[in-house]
Amino acid sequence: MLELRNITAGYDNGTVLLDVSLTVPDRATVALLGPNGAGKTTLLRVASGLLKPYSGQILINGQDVTGDPAFKVSRKGIIHVPEGRGIFPSLTVSDNILLQSPAGQFKKGFRTATSTFPRLQERARQIARTLSGGEQQMLALSHAYVSDPQVVLLDEVSMGLAPKIVEEIFDYLADLGRQGVAQLLVEQYVGQALRMADYVYILDRGRISFAGEPGEISEETIMNSYLGSLAS
Numbered sequence: 034m035l036e037l038r039n040i041t042a043g044y045d046n047g048t049v050l051l052d053v054s055l056t057v058p059d060r061a062t063v064a065l066l067g068p069n070g071a072g073k074t075t076l077l078r079v080a081s082g083l084l085k086p087y088s089g090q091i092l093i094n095g096q097d098v099t100g101d102p103a104f105k106v107s108r109k110g111i112i113h114v115p116e117g118r119g120i121f122p123s124l125t126v127s128d129n130i131l132l133q134s135p136a137g138q139f140k141k142g143f144r145t146a147t148s149t150f151p152r153l154q155e156r157a158r159q160i161a162r163t164l165s166g167g168e169q170q171m172l173a174l175s176h177a178y179v180s181d182p183q184v185v186l187l188d189e190v191s192m193g194l195a196p197k198i199v200e201e202i203f204d205y206l207a208d209l210g211r212q213g214v215a216q217l218l219v220e221q222y223v224g225q226a227l228r229m230a231d232y233v234y235i236l237d238r239g240r241i242s243f244a245g246e247p248g249e250i251s252e253e254t255i256m257n258s259y260l261g262s263l264a265s
């Protein structure tokens with residue numbers, strides 16, 4: 034279980050998150066929604082140890098990891114698939130999978146990645162930057178399969194992809210969920226996120242404005258709240 038407790042965080046030019054608390058229970062899919070600039074990416078960066086919060090705590094299975102660097106947080110089972118895919122564009126597919134795999138487990142990692150995403154097998158020697166957008170996203174997502182994580186933080190993994198590929202990517206996320214991997218999902222496709230999620234949080238200007246189950250809120254209410262946020 035991943036818990037963020039009363040997180041306040043930001044950058045040199047100002048505070049972005051104000052007293053944010055959020056829990057990702059074991060095996061659950063949690064959607065983190067909100068308008069542009071609300072602080073969703075910042076929250077994922079705090080959760081993965083990339084950004085140290087000003088105050089508040091980050092706990093993994095009850096253990097306080099606040100202030101731990103990202104590599105230590107990832108060793109505890111929190112994998113971050115960042116906005117913009119987070120692959121090494123000038124390396125081959127195979128080398129990217131090598132870097133995603135736990136130390137000494139490349140062969141197993143490669144088998145897992147290519148049985149999940151057969152297209153990566155065909156393109157193993159290809160330089161990652163030359164893959165299609167969908168294939169690059171599959172390569173980014175393979176990190177979540179090969180490293181046997183507890184929780185995957187997914188930042189707009191559907192961004193910039195054709196609708197058919199987006200559907201395919203969501204199928205992979207559903208599959209990952211069935212394997213028992215918990216997910217914290219930042220997503221622009223609100224309807225799809227609501228269908229997949231066990232719990233939903235809405236972030237508005239750095240504060241949680243809603244926390245509950247998907248059945249408690251409609252897509253329309255969420256979209257209207259985005260517009261309200263932009264108008265004010």
Ligand SMILES: Nc1ncnc2c1ncn2[C@@H]1O[C@H](COP(=O)(O)OP(=O)(O)OP(=O)(O)O)[C@@H](O)[C@H]1O
Pocket residue numbers: 044045046049067068069070071072073074075076
């Ligand atoms: N590295 C940074 N340095 C300074 N300010 C930043 C940095 N990254 C983000 N911000 C600012 O923090 C605020 C929240 O940004 P963040 O990317 O977390 O929002 P978001 O909800 O993910 O937005 P979007 O949906 O547009 O991706 C914005 O005002 C942004 O300009």
